[in-house]
Amino acid sequence: MAFSPLTPVFVAIICVLIVIILKGSRKSSKKEHSKACQKTESRPWVDEDLKDSTDLPVDEEDDGGEWQGLDDNIAHIPFSTERYAEEDMVKRSKAFYELLNKRRSVRFISDEPVPREVIDNVIKTAGTSPSGAHTEPWTFVVVQDAEIKHKIREIIEDEEEINYKKRMGDKWVNDLKRLRTNWIKEYLDAAPYLILIFKQVYGRLPNGKKKTHYYNEISVSIACGILLAALQNVGLVTVTSTPLNCGPRLRVLLERPTNEKLLLLLPVGYPRKDATVPDLTRKPLGDIMVVV
Numbered sequence: 001m002a003f004s005p006l007t008p009v010f011v012a013i014i015c016v017l018i019v020i021i022l023k024g025s026r027k028s029s030k031k032e033h034s035k036a037c038q039k040t041e042s043r044p045w046v047d048e049d050l051k052d053s054t055d056l057p058v059d060e061e062d063d064g065g066e067w068q069g070l071d072d073n074i075a076h077i078p079f080s081t082e083r084y085a086e087e088d089m090v091k092r093s094k095a096f097y098e099l100l101n102k103r104r105s106v107r108f109i110s111d112e113p114v115p116r117e118v119i120d121n122v123i124k125t126a127g128t129s130p131s132g133a134h135t136e137p138w139t140f141v142v143v144q145d146a147e148i149k150h151k152i153r154e155i156i157e158d159e160e161e162i163n164y165k166k167r168m169g170d171k172w173v174n175d176l177k178r179l180r181t182n183w184i185k186e187y188l189d190a191a192p193y194l195i196l197i198f199k200q201v202y203g204r205l206p207n208g209k210k211k212t213h214y215y216n217e218i219s220v221s222i223a224c225g226i227l228l229a230a231l232q233n234v235g236l237v238t239v240t241s242t243p244l245n246c247g248p249r250l251r252v253l254l255e256r257p258t259n260e261k262l263l264l265l266l267p268v269g270y271p272r273k274d275a276t277v278p279d280l281t282r283k284p285l286g287d288i289m290v291v292v
């Protein structure tokens, strides 16, 4: 057999090419593997029921980009608001900060009754919140019935015990240690009111089709912030709670429709005389504000 003098050169080139191709494929499979790992990274504190793509509305029953039936001929009216002297602005801003800086999450709530009118007013206040395209995608369920409060407690303690003992990792349990929380939630029976805040992931148009609720979770979260401030303003306490994986059972118990998902639960009342809170500090202004 006759060999050309160039044969060893060809063989060497082919070998180099094979090595390059093999290295390339290994790198891309490594990248895919690490991407897959990132995707499946465990985040047990993210409530399954709250994972939805409602801010990117695409499904078979969607409005399909149709006109949503909103009145685009709405009148635009003059607007004016209180104008304060600068000195008063400084005083008011300081006073409001001092009021809200006293807000704490209180897990020891007294069973002393609270006037219903106050609850109506704080919820009206929460309803003044801005919302994506003025969709007002919130429902505030106020539970005052002792039996329903107890059923809520049973559902939450059931799930929370599993969360603490099985679902959540050591990291979560350790992070919560300093707050001394556990799955026993006495305040769910004691508080005169439980306010369960549902986000409406979509609404209904007069023709029965789905109405897109843009940014519904952000909108409802802002409303909750305003509600917390309104509660603080009247001297009531609460603890912002996110009963993990309880949403569907609580929704069924409270007979809410399927477009509503539980975002937060706020037990509301006066603090117990023996209430304690963890001695937390808040970040100073320099750590939370950047001025450019």
Ligand SMILES: Cc1cc2nc3c(=O)[nH]c(=O)nc-3n(C[C@H](O)[C@H](O)[C@H](O)COP(=O)(O)O)c2cc1C
Residues within 6 Å of the ligand: 103, 104, 105, 106, 107, 179, 181, 239, 240, 241, 242, 243, 277, 280
């Ligand atoms: C989104 C969110 C979820 C929370 N979930 C819970 C909860 O499920 N249970 C609880 O006891 N506290 C919960 N908290 C309260 C925090 O632990 C509390 O706000 C934090 O420790 C700071 O304390 P402070 O509210 O007294 O300033 C939650 C707070 C937020 C904002």
